Amino acid sequence: MNAFLSLVAVLAVMLAAYVGTGVLDAKFLFGTVLPYAAIATFLIGFIYRIVDWAKSPVPFRIPTTCGQQKSLEWIKSDRLDNPHDTIGVIGRMALEVLCFRSLFRDTKMERHEEATVVYGPGLWLWIGALAFHYSFLVVFVRHLRFFTEPVPYVAVLLQRVDGFFQVGVPPVMASNLFLLAALAFLFARRLWSPQLRYISLASDYFPLFLLIGIAGTGVLLRHFVRTDIVNVKEMAMGLVSFKPAIPKGVHWFFFLHLTLVATLIAYFPFSKLMHAGGVFLSPTRNLANNNRMVRHVNPWNAPVKVHTYEEYEDDFRDKMKAAGLPVEKE
Amino acid sequence: MAGAHKFDQVEYYKPEDLLALDYRPPETGWMDTPVDFRPGTWIYPGKPKHLEYLDLANPRQWAPTDENWKLPENWKEIVLAGIKERLEKYRSFKIFMDICVRCGACADKCHFYIGGGDPKNMPVLRAELLRSVYRNDFTTAGKILGRLAGGRELTVPVIKEWFYYFFQCTECRRCSVFCPYGIDTAEITMMARELLNLLGLNVNWVIEPVANCFKTGNHLGIQPHGLKDTLTFFADDIEEVTGIRVDIPMNKKGADFLFVTPSGDFLADPGTYTCMGYMMLFHELGLNYTWSTYASEGGNFGLFTSHEMIKRLNSKIYAEARRLGVKWIMGGECGHMWRVLHQYMDTMNGPADFLEVPTSPITGTRFEHARSTKMIHIVEFTADLIKHGKLKLDPSQNDLLKVTFHDSCNPARAMGILEEPRYVLRNVCNHFNEMPENTIREKTFCCGGGAGLGTDENMEMRLRGGLPRGNAVRHVQQRHGVNRLTAMCAIDRATLTTVCDYWAPGVKVAGIHELVANALVMKGQKERTINLRLEPINEVEEQPICEVEE
Known part of the structure; x- marks a missing residue:
């Protein structure tokens, strides 16, 4: 149901783009107003969210430690999984953000026979997540050729x-295939696993469908619905140089792609994306496990009601004296 | 057999019944599946007298099976205001409410889910119980789209569900290890329990120890003279085993260090043997130390109540160190105690600038890693002693033991004290084998009874939660003949005993310093023929050690 609703929502976005640009002639709305509005929403929303998170303090230093602590000199500490200083934390965060370190740890629980539970390696999610994020990054960087003049060397390279295999004209991009395969996998596992299906919300399927729509329309634009690339670049350059113009000859199908991208960008700050x-602000990952070395200060550390020694001795003085325990007041 | 027993007794549960696990979620969506308070899965509520003593909200008689939980009239307002306050005070809470992508990496990492199959024990769904309310009332998307955005209204059934599932989380943090963003269910459970406490919803197995600790200084409510008697009994047993009378310094001003351990070590076997171990070690080294009756608890059930309560109970340790004028503090073998001492104490009740950096009077080692809190773990201390050759040890005195080591959740995942205990164990016994890799160190499994869940009326959940650990123990029992599970946690020593009896019968539980003391060759001791359990140390037992039921 959640998946279906999300699919309908994404199809509705596409339909709107088709009606707006293929039937009516609202190309200015879809080609100029919408992209600017989406980017503005993204920038303001993203910054707002980060600032909003940052406004809440970190009262306690609560890293989740995943290796040996730094203690005695002759015991080797695990600097990356249990960092005790800033360099270690940077390393840990880099591994987490760039290599998805924690997902790499994943195990898969299986029951053998009647009473044995085993935990084998479970690397599929890690592979799928890496494939998606990195192929998306490659696709994103490749798109710089539409927004820059001269095109940066990295995008050209x-x-x-990416087209190394030299299959087809224009050449098929490996990243496109990886991206679509990874998205298909991430979607399939959500539907396939009863547990994942059970926990999945509409907001889990929606971005997946959006991304599949974006990648799908992109591939179709490259290989099947041939629109004039020069015109698309002219339009993109117009957007980035704040002189927006809609050149003639841009196919309505291109606006499907663009509208889906704009939707994703605008949706981003309000979502799990x-x-x-x-991840950069997560206190279990971005703090050093140096709790006993350096005091962490809680900005709102409030006084609390305690039971003082004096009160305690008042409660038990006679019994303490009878047992021969020293007391402060005789 | 089951007929004669009640749901709070182990014998009531047949392993084949518990193992008839079905991981398929129910037909109804989780928001539409009400909680079922069946006996054996939940814990009795806090008694009003304890809530009153601690000035906690809404003290009254009630039971989770009651239709009416006698909540305050404006309960909804209280909870929503409580969420808002905590979102503003804890970045962790805010981030963890917002960034979960429901990737499912945590799903099969929870011992309660593995042993029970209830989807709401998947960490992701446990958090969603609270997140759904957060989305509904605190996010734009949720306010507009409601259920479509994963939001749901806060109702009394939701509160009942929270009570059930947030007291089915042991705050062990295993899921946090696997989460790509480090989302820590312990943190979420702590917030949820704080919110529940605002309505007077808590469990007696937590709140009674808290009240005891506030008054008498320890969870068990042992009064000062009682503690002296207890330690004297231990000294008698030690004398019987070694021929040596150890001294018991208590509330002694001017000692070098204050020693604090969980009070579980005073009361229940096998923790008591570990406590005797500490006493023998300190005596043998001639250390100038002291016990305290006021700060006679290292553990802190405040951790399972609220941040405020952690601070209220923990304050005694520094206060007592200051009053007695000691130089530094040492802590015994306990799990959640070390989460508090390591991650909260200095921030809450520090700075401990009146103390000195802990330094071993025997080896001269300065424990620089504790230079701010001034408190070290006894296993760090002992490892340093052994490394410097300062202990005379005869590991063969533990030769009847085939040992494995259970990493306790908090020392492993909130501290990282992994090698020290292994180093000590390898030096005090001759037979040591690890459990499977994915069940130890940071991936260790909870005993199923942490965070205030180690009581009897929720026995079914304890046995279920203990399944993964019990299974791993049985594995090394079958493969290596392991008959002794060591752990440096008082709750482990109590609850894993039940878990092993049930899932790996024949394996007994011990603390590290019990084994240290048994191997320790003391000056002037008589010939050692029995261990601290008063069992022969070098006689082949008639029973085969590896007794496995298949």
Whole structure:
């Protein structure tokens, strides 16, 4: 049901884009107003969310430690999984953000026979997540050729490497295939596993469908619905140089792609996609396990009602004296 | 057999019944599946007298099976205001409410889910119980789209569900290890329990120890003279085993260090043997130390109540160190105690600038890693002693033991004290084998009874939660003949005893310093023929050690 609703929502976005640009002639709305509005929403929303998180203090230093602590000199500490200083924390965060370190740890629980539970390696999610994020990054960087003049070398190089297989005209981009495969996998596992299906919300399927729509329309634009690339670039350059114009000859199908991208960008700050920013602020990962070395200060550390020694001795003085325990007041 | 027993007794549960696990979620969506308070899965509520003593909200008689929980009239307002306050005070809470992508990596990492199959024991769904309310009332999308955005209204059934499932989390943090964003269910459970406490919803197995600790200084409510008697009994047993009379310094001003351990070590076997171990070690080294009756608890059930309560109970340790004028503090073998001492104490009740950096009077080692809190773990201390060759040890005195080591949740995942205990164990016994890799160190499994769940009326959940650990123990029992599970946690020593009796019968539980003391060759001792359990140390037992039921 949640998946279906999300699919309908994404199809509705596409339909709107078709009606707006293929039937009516609202290309200015979809080609100029919408992208600007989406970018503005993204920037303001993203910054707002980060600032909003940052406004709440970190009262306690609560890293989740995943290796040996730094203690005695002759015991080797695990600097990356249990960092005790800033360099270690940077390393830990880099591993987490760039390599998805924690997902790499994943195990899969299986029951053998009647009474044995085993925990084998479970690397599929890690592979799927890496494939998605990195192929998306490659696709994103390749798209710089539409927004820049001259095109940065990295985008050109990536374009060449990506089309390495030289299949088809224009060449098929490996990253596109990886991206679609990864998205298909991430979607399939949500539907396939009863547990995942049970926990999945509409807001879990919606971005997946959006991304599949974006990648799908992108591939179709490259290989099947041939629109004039020069015109698309002219339009993109107009957007980035704040002189927006809609050149003639841009196919309505291109606006499907663009509208889906704009939707994703605008949706980003309101969604779970904010994990991209949030992971950097996660107190179980971004703090050093140096609790006993350096005092962590809680800005709102409030006084509490305690039971003082004096009160305690008042409660038990006679019994303490009878047992021969020293007391402060005779 | 089951007929004669009640749901709070182990014998009531047949392993084949507990193992008939079905991991398929129910037909109804989780928001539409009400909680079922069946006996054996929940814990009795806090008694009003304890809530009154602690000035906690809404003291009254009630039971989770009652239709009416006698909540305050404006309960909803209280909870929503409580959520808002905590979102503003804890970045952790805010972030963890917002960034979960429900990838499912945590799903099969929870011992309660593995042993029970209830989908709401998947960490992700446990958090969603609270997150759904957060989304509904605190996010734009949730306010507009409601259920479509994963929001749901806060109702009394939701509160009942929270009570059930947030007291089915042991705050062990295993899921947090696997989460790509480090989302820590312990943190979420702590927040949820704080919110529940605002309505007077808590469990007696937590709140009675808290009240005891506030008054008498320890969870068990042992009064000062009682503690002296207890330690004297231990000294008698030690004398019987070694021929040596150890001294018991108590509330002694001017000692080098204050020693604090969980009060579980005073009361229940096998923790008591570990406590005797500490006493023998300190005596043998001639250390100038002291016990305290006022700060006679290292553990802190405040951790399972609220941040405020952690601070209220923990304050005694520094206060007592200051009053007695000691130089530094040492802590015994306990799990959640070390989460508090390591991650909260200095921030809450520090700075401990009146103390000195802990320094071993025997080896001269300065424990620089504790230079701010001034408190070290006894296993760090002992490892340093052994490394410097300062202990005379005869590991063969533990030769009847085939040992494995259970990493306790908090020392492993909130501290990282992994190698020290292994180093000590390898030096005090000759037979040591690890459990499977994915069940130890940071991936260790909870005993199923942490965070205030180690009582009897929720026996079914304890046995279920203990299944993964019990299974791993049985594995090394079958493969290596392991008959002794060591752990440095008082709750482990109590609850794993039940878990092993049930899932790996024949394996007994011990603390590290019990084994240290048994191997320790003391000056002037008589010939050692029995261990601290008063069992022969070098006689082949008639029973085969590896007794396995298949």
